[in-house]
Amino acid sequence: MRLTKTAVLAALLSTTWLMPAWAADLTIGRASEQSSIDPQFSRTGNNQMTSTMFFDRLVAFDENLQVSPGLAASWEIQDETTWLLHLREGVTFHDGSAFTAADVVYSLERADEVPNSPAPYTDMVSSLATVEAVDDLTVKITTNVPNPALMEDIGRVFIISKAAAEGKASEDFSSPATAVGTGPYVLEEWKPGETLTMHANDSYWGTVPEFNEVEIRYISNDAARVAALLSGAVDVIDAVPPQDVARLEGTDGTHVFSTPSGRVIYLGLSMRFDQAPAVTDLDGNPLAENPFKDARVRKAISLMIDRELIVDRILGGSGVPAGQLVPDALGGHNTDVPADKPDVAKAKELLAEAGYPEGFGLTLYSSNDRFPGDGDLVQALGQMLSRGGLKVNGVEALPYSVYSKAASAGDYGAFVFSLGSSTPTSAPNLQSLLHSYDKEAGKGAFNRVRFSSPEFDAALADALQEFDAETRIAKLEDATKLVFDETPIVPLYWQKVHWGLRDGLTIEAGLSEQTLPQKVTSAE
Amino acid sequence: MTVFILRRVLQAILVLFITSLVVFLGVYAIGDPLEILLPADASMAERAQVAASLHLDDPLPLQYLNFITSALQGDFGRSFVYNRPALDVIFERLPATLELVTTSLILSLILGIPLGLIAGVKPGSVTDESIMTGSILGFSLPNFWQGMMLIMIFAVWLGWLPSTGRGETGYILGIRTSYATWDGFIHLLLPATNLALAQIALVIRLTRTGVQETMPLDFVKYARARGISERRILFVHVLKTILIPIVTVLGIEFGSLIAFAVVTETIFAWPGVGKLIIDSINMLDRPIVVAYILVIVAMFIVINLVVDVLYSLLDPRIRSRAS
Numbered sequence: 001m002r003l004t005k006t007a008v009l010a011a012l013l014s015t016t017w018l019m020p021a022w023a024a025d026l027t028i029g030r031a032s033e034q035s036s037i038d039p040q041f042s043r044t045g046n047n048q049m050t051s052t053m054f055f056d057r058l059v060a061f062d063e064n065l066q067v068s069p070g071l072a073a074s075w076e077i078q079d080e081t082t083w084l085l086h087l088r089e090g091v092t093f094h095d096g097s098a099f100t101a102a103d104v105v106y107s108l109e110r111a112d113e114v115p116n117s118p119a120p121y122t123d124m125v126s127s128l129a130t131v132e133a134v135d136d137l138t139v140k141i142t143t144n145v146p147n148p149a150l151m152e153d154i155g156r157v158f159i160i161s162k163a164a165a166e167g168k169a170s171e172d173f174s175s176p177a178t179a180v181g182t183g184p185y186v187l188e189e190w191k192p193g194e195t196l197t198m199h200a201n202d203s204y205w206g207t208v209p210e211f212n213e214v215e216i217r218y219i220s221n222d223a224a225r226v227a228a229l230l231s232g233a234v235d236v237i238d239a240v241p242p243q244d245v246a247r248l249e250g251t252d253g254t255h256v257f258s259t260p261s262g263r264v265i266y267l268g269l270s271m272r273f274d275q276a277p278a279v280t281d282l283d284g285n286p287l288a289e290n291p292f293k294d295a296r297v298r299k300a301i302s303l304m305i306d307r308e309l310i311v312d313r314i315l316g317g318s319g320v321p322a323g324q325l326v327p328d329a330l331g332g333h334n335t336d337v338p339a340d341k342p343d344v345a346k347a348k349e350l351l352a353e354a355g356y357p358e359g360f361g362l363t364l365y366s367s368n369d370r371f372p373g374d375g376d377l378v379q380a381l382g383q384m385l386s387r388g389g390l391k392v393n394g395v396e397a398l399p400y401s402v403y404s405k406a407a408s409a410g411d412y413g414a415f416v417f418s419l420g421s422s423t424p425t426s427a428p429n430l431q432s433l434l435h436s437y438d439k440e441a442g443k444g445a446f447n448r449v450r451f452s453s454p455e456f457d458a459a460l461a462d463a464l465q466e467f468d469a470e471t472r473i474a475k476l477e478d479a480t481k482l483v484f485d486e487t488p489i490v491p492l493y494w495q496k497v498h499w500g501l502r503d504g505l506t507i508e509a510g511l512s513e514q515t516l517p518q519k520v521t522s523a524e
Numbered sequence: 525m526t527v528f529i530l531r532r533v534l535q536a537i538l539v540l541f542i543t544s545l546v547v548f549l550g551v552y553a554i555g556d557p558l559e560i561l562l563p564a565d566a567s568m569a570e571r572a573q574v575a576a577s578l579h580l581d582d583p584l585p586l587q588y589l590n591f592i593t594s595a596l597q598g599d600f601g602r603s604f605v606y607n608r609p610a611l612d613v614i615f616e617r618l619p620a621t622l623e624l625v626t627t628s629l630i631l632s633l634i635l636g637i638p639l640g641l642i643a644g645v646k647p648g649s650v651t652d653e654s655i656m657t658g659s660i661l662g663f664s665l666p667n668f669w670q671g672m673m674l675i676m677i678f679a680v681w682l683g684w685l686p687s688t689g690r691g692e693t694g695y696i697l698g699i700r701t702s703y704a705t706w707d708g709f710i711h712l713l714l715p716a717t718n719l720a721l722a723q724i725a726l727v728i729r730l731t732r733t734g735v736q737e738t739m740p741l742d743f744v745k746y747a748r749a750r751g752i753s754e755r756r757i758l759f760v761h762v763l764k765t766i767l768i769p770i771v772t773v774l775g776i777e778f779g780s781l782i783a784f785a786v787v788t789e790t791i792f793a794w795p796g797v798g799k800l801i802i803d804s805i806n807m808l809d810r811p812i813v814v815a816y817i818l819v820i821v822a823m824f825i826v827i828n829l830v831v832d833v834l835y836s837l838l839d840p841r842i843r844s845r846a847s
Contacts, residue, residue, distance in 0.1 A: 029688070036606065036607065044563050045563070112573075115577065117574070118557075118561035118562070118574055118578065119563050120570055120574065122569060170607050171607065171608050192613075192616065192617070192795065193617060193620075193800065194689055195689065217689050217793065220790065220793070220803070221793065223791070224675065224687065224688060224792065224793055227675045227687055228793075233679065233686055401555040401806060402554055402555050403555075404555060404556070404559035420564050422563070422565065429565065432564070439568055442567045443568075445566065445568050
């Protein structure tokens with residue numbers, strides 16, 4: 001009797017209280033969390049990362065953002081504004097239903113209509129005039145204007161199941177019943193702020209991922225994320241802070257994977273007004289003219305900066321010196337535009353030529369919580385510019401939420417900013433950062449310095465009209481050379497990003513900065 | 525009593541209204557959510573679309589008017605980031621924080637009161653000295669550093685306890701809680717300890733002082749004269765009389781812990797409201813920030829009211845004065 005009582009009690013305990021934790025095959029500690037599972041709700045990097053686990057797109061982007069066929073197996077251009085897409089055969093959604101042209105039409109139409117989206121896919125589908133299903137596996141698209149980059153544009157829109165998603169709101173996607181995609185993983189549950197669990201899609205049309213049950217934990221604190229890897233609570237972490245790289249490499253059982261990112265850190269010199277904010281003569285009075293409007297001054301400042309030293313000392317090696325917008329893995333990178341080497345003598349010469357033999361005074365601004373080392377960076381820049389012959393009146397580092405608004409409003413004369421790449425070529429970044437500011441045409445949206453060069457604008461427009469992919473890249477390279485001869489901004493470096501992994505695991509990751517469970521494999 | 529409570533409610537409404545105005549203006553002044561929400565390559569068209577759909581292009585007085593009219597109907601707006609009602613997002617995270625804070629308060633009571641009583645009975649003894657020295661540590665160690673040390677020692681070196689998240693949760697009486705499973709319970713230990721250490725120190729000191737003040741009083745002497753055991757005097761008669769300051773302080777601490785468990789929640793990746801509010805401030809998610817502060821203010825008002833009511837239950841003198 002007593003025995004049975006104990007046995008019953010033990011059985012009870014073991015089923016409820018002492019039940020071992022649900023063990024995942026792979027646990028990932030991730031720094032940032034998506035705001036929704038609805039893959040069309042927001043196209044910020046976080047959301048795209050999560051969406052890539054459950055959903056596919058018409059084209060696939062590899063870890064360096066290069067394009068290959070995805071749900072569209074092939075496409076043909078009938079004339080400059082008419083495209084025919086041939087969809088992949090035999091693809092099924094997570095619920096077993098077949099993937100058809102109707103889902104593509106639905107997804108493309110919904111992309112710019114998601115209510116209250118803070119970062120809609122509007123631009124990706126803005127060139128579409130009509131989208132129609134010719135048959136189950138063929139979609140015909142016509143565009144308003146010739147758009148050679150159509151597949152890169154609509155290729156960024158995630159394809160959802162019409163049957164599962166029709167009439168549903170973004171928040172309904174937290175349920176696996178609505179979040180039905182064709183992707184390598186199937187959603188199990190999202191506990192906001194806590195975990196995201198999923199299992200592999202056994203009938204995936206591509207390579208079925210190695211790890212079946214996967215749990216992603218959101219650990220935003222850097223030190224806590226590193227500790228979680230060290231304690232073995234997670235197998236993989238992303239966004240390893242530069243100062244912890246050596247430590248993880250030196251610890252038995254963990255190693256680090258590093259790759260350059262597409263995010264360029266640059267110094268902007270504002271040409272927006274006739275007087276640059278916080279730019280003074282040597283006595284501290286506002287300077288009558290804006291020295292940054294002179295390309296020689298901008299070049300001189302670029303020559304004062306020792307990029308190698310910054311990367312080495314401030315970032316602990318976590319950067320690559322930059323002389324243009326995108327790194328060499330992306331289309332449009334011109335190898336003839338190197339990063340400037342420090343040359344103080346030349347810089348002083350240029351300053352004298354521009355009419356400032358004794359230099360002038362300026363204040364440098366930066367955020368202090370946007371990317372690793374941003375507060376230290378601006379101080380180092382201050383020292384380098386004083387060594388180069390300018391009078392640095394001060395450096396100021398502010399929280400990004402405050403800083404970004406003032407920077408966009410043009411409150412700063414000289415300021416540090418960053419720009420990430422999420423496309424296969426440099427075209428969108430050239431257009432938003434360096435094209436003349438034109439609110440009507442929607443160009444130069446992030447041209448905070450208000451650089452303007454009609455020749456560059458024309459060269460870029462020409463490149464964007466080009467249908468032949470190789471010629472387009474060549475034209476982008478030429479436009480890059482053309483514009484950086486004038487130093488429109490002062491590029492500093494491309495960030496490097498790091499992943500920490502338990503020994504025995506490898507991850508394929510790159511410019512996209514995505515941490516995807518389907519890209520994690522056991523090492524040979 | 526009814527008049528008292530009515531007056532408190534009217535004051536509360538006024539306080540909430542003023543807070544809403546101040547917070548709304550403050551959050552509005554910080555920055556432009558569009559700069560944070562939009563991806564780097566967003567076009568002007570997208571910018572305009574988002575500004576219009578989130579009503580960010582309305583003039584400030586109109587935005588406030590819209591906010592306050594819908595707030596009066598119980599709608600505190602939708603989160604910019606999550607596109608869900610702000611209150612839903614907050615109340616979804618609140619239970620995790622409540623669980624953490626309650627656990628650490630219980631820890632501080634069951635450890636702090638006995639230790640304080642022991643220390644207070646024999647002031648100057650070795651036991652007293654060691655307890656008091658220990659409590660100085662509890663007070664003065666920075667919460668952040670202490671949390672990292674707990675993780676290093678118990679999770680990384682010894683490997684005994686998990687350091688991130690809530691672990692497996694289950695349902696007790698329909699509430700999702702870590703207490704329901706062993707895995708959830710051990711996940712709770714490190715963060716709750718981290719949060720509790722300073723509280724334990726506080727309770728020890730309050731209790732010790734209380735005991736020292738109460739022991740020489742006449743009623744203790746009479747109790748001794750009646751032959752009541754030392755233990756009963758201490759744990760029943762003395763304890764009862766020193767509870768008032770402890771209840772007051774813990775009431776206020778309970779509120780502050782919920783509102784400011786931020787550091788602990790961030791280090792231990794605990795999915796509570798503290799972490800939510802920090803993220804929301806960084807993302808300039810205005811509806812969440814405003815709604816959160818209003819919820820917290822309302823909570824403080826309620827706690828203060830509860831503490832006042834508890835007084836009268838604990839101290840018959842206050843009760844008789846009120847009637």
